[in-house]
Amino acid sequence: MNKNRRNSVLSSPYVWTFTTYFAEGFPYTVIRTLSSLFLRDMNVRLESIGLTSLFGLPWILKFLWGPQVDRFSTKRTWMLTCQFLLVGMMLLTAAFAPFSWGVSAIVLLFFAGSFIAATHDTAIDGFYMEALDSEGQAKFVGYRVMAYRIAMMTGTGVVATIGTTLGWPLAFACAALMMGLVFVYHFFFLIRVEQQGRPANELVKSALRLKNLALVTGAALLVLGLRAFLASRPYALIREQYPVLQKISFPHWVGLFLLLSLISLLVLRKRIWARIAGKPDTFYARAFITFTDREKIGTIFAVIILMRTGEFLLTAMVSPFFVDVGIKVHYGWLSSVVGLPLSIAGALVGGFCISTFSLKKVIWPFLLLQNLTNLVYMVLALHLAPFVAINTGAAVAQPVGALNLFWVAVVHGFDQFSGGLGTAVLMTFLMRICAKEFKAAHYAIGTGLMNVSGLFAGILSGFLAGWLGYGYFFGISFLLSVPGMIAVLFLPADIYVEPSKPAPKN
Structure with missing residues (x-):
């Protein structure tokens, strides 16, 4: 009885909501914030430290691979796998920190870790929506914010202090320990609520297909090419002629591209649906099309974009x-x-x-x-x-x-x-x-649109x-915030309907 009660407490959403969003905020802080502090403490040039902005790319682009998190395995498995890899990344960082050649290796680890952490975030958001009903999602949203903020304070306060006083090997080892404890708790006590998706080995096979490798490589080259162009001398000259461009950063260009892509899907969705209907390998495309194929999608777009103006x-x-x-x-x-x-x-x-x-x-x-x-x-x-x-x-x-x-x-x-x-x-x-069917992907798309x-x-x-x-x-x-508040008044009624309750009749 006592064991069952203890397991019930440890599996409570009051506990795992906190631990999952702590686990979301902590790697982000280590990779995005502590990396700059560590590199400067290692006497790395400011010009080189500026390149760590590339670590933020995966969080901007995570909507591109969000559908795969929905399609394969479970969000719980994705979460645990990413946490295991992040613990390994932090341990390797601690091992490399004492050596002069280790700085370059740590930069590569952080860059790889940023993709893992961004995928981890997508899995956590999707799991949260799978594990809780609409009332629970609203009830625990404050815990999400609190846990994320505490994770950031732990990174910038505790880990940073250890690094600058007792040394970075110990600091990264402590970070790995904290992340490892969260992983162990999730491995044994995080609830299992999802239906199994397609086997993970199919994802590996799909990723290794020549066509998909070419698409991923092309997308990566496009992103890096755009990033390089925005940092180039020719673009700097263009910005001098058109000062307004100085206010548009890379995330803004990505958000604008996402908006234009979704508008194109909205216009062409019937034609695209006709081509992909019944095909089993169109999950990725359907994730984006279903986001636009809903009542009053123009109003929904307006609210997402204008709500935070x-x-x-x-x-x-x-x-x-x-x-x-x-x-x-x-x-x-x-x-x-x-x-x-x-x-x-x-x-x-x-x-x-x-x-x-x-x-x-x-x-x-x-x-x-x-x-x-x-x-x-x-x-x-x-x-x-x-x-x-x-x-x-x-x-x-x-x-x-x-x-x-x-x-x-x-x-x-x-x-x-x-x-x-x-x-x-x-x-x-x-x-x-x-x-x-597309909780993780749609949430990532929605957050991406806010960049606009x-x-x-x-x-x-x-x-x-x-x-x-x-x-x-x-x-x-x-x-300028008024249009967003007005748009809220015209949202479709089904957004406010609890899944267990019938929709109100007009």
């Missing part, structure tokens, strides 16, 4: 605003002491409210609350405009005073809490638009803030 615009200019107002020395505690706890609290409250009152009842109020932050920042920026005028570019900033700093902390706290509510709504919405919103925010934010000033820019950013 206000947030992206605000986020792009908050840090420069803090610098120009003269409070950059306070940014650390504002983010860690005020912002982090309230963002987690917002996600937890948001998940609870969605599971209690339904997504339909809270989606619009939560988005409105999130976007009202922009108006609150507008009032703060107009109030602090004299300090912006004095401290912008000043060698020594004039203090803003304790009372003004208090109001900054209040506004930032409200921003982070309401942002947590918005994160809960966004994650739940993306999970609701995923078809049962970041594209427009990146282009507009600097120009608008420089032209209007921070105060009026924050006000305009609220107005």
Whole structure:
């Protein structure tokens, strides 16, 4: 009895939701953040460290192989396999760290590990949607956010501190130990809820076919070629002639390509369906086509792309605003002491409210609350405009005073809490638009589409803030968030329907 009770507790979603999303955030932090710190500590040139941005490519492109995670084996197996490989990567990194030649080997390990970690993320998101019903997905969305943030703090705090004080071999060994403990827990206690997909050995055979090798090689060369072109001298000259291009990064180009590809599929979907109907080897194509083959897909696209417009615009200019107002020395505690706890609290409250009152009842109020932050920042920026005028570019900033700093902390706290509510709504919405057969792929596609919103925010934010000033820019950013809130009102009813409940009749 006690053993069964212990196993029941260890297999509870309160436990595995935390551990899976800790396991998602921790490798990302090691590969994307700690890699730069480690390389600089090893006296690697800044120009070379800049190339570590390539480590982020798999997270941008993971929608390309997301369908394979749905098709073969189970998400649980994918997850465990990736975790085992990531533990091995961290152990090898610890073994190579003491040697001068080890730096180059570690860079290659991180690059390979980034593909494993991005695939791992896709498997975890898919498993979460398989293991929980819609109510559970909303209920635990706050735990996801909390676990991910704690994983990032563990990486940037604990592991980074060990590396810079006691040495990087020990730091990476500790990282491997933490990841290994999570792997062992998942291996023995993570629940089994999925139907078995096609055998994994078929994936290997499929990958080794000449046609598929050619397609993968061609896609890889295309991606690397685009990345190289964006970093080339000719493109730099083009950007000098057209300054707007300086705001468009590689992720934005990928997001735009994904949007145009999905629109093309939407236009041609009937013709494509006619060609692939009944063919057993068209799973990959169907994963993308089914994403577009639904009621009011234009509205769904609009919501995905526009939902975070206000947030992206605000986020792009908050840090420069803090610098120009003269409070950059306070940014650390504002983010860690005020912002982090309230963002987690917002996600937890948001998940609870969605599971209690339904997504339909809270989606619009939560988005409105999130976007009202922009108006609150507008009032703060107009109030602090004299300090912006004095401290912008000043060698020594004039203090803003304790009372003004208090109001900054209040506004930032409200921003982070309401942002947590918005994160809960966004994650739940993306999970609701995923078809049962393609959960991992559709979630990856949805997150990829959000890069389009970041594209427009990146282009507009600097120009608008420089032209209007921070105060009026924050006000305009609220107005630009309104189309997304309006689009939410026209979402199809089936997005709000629980799978176990009948759809409402019109």
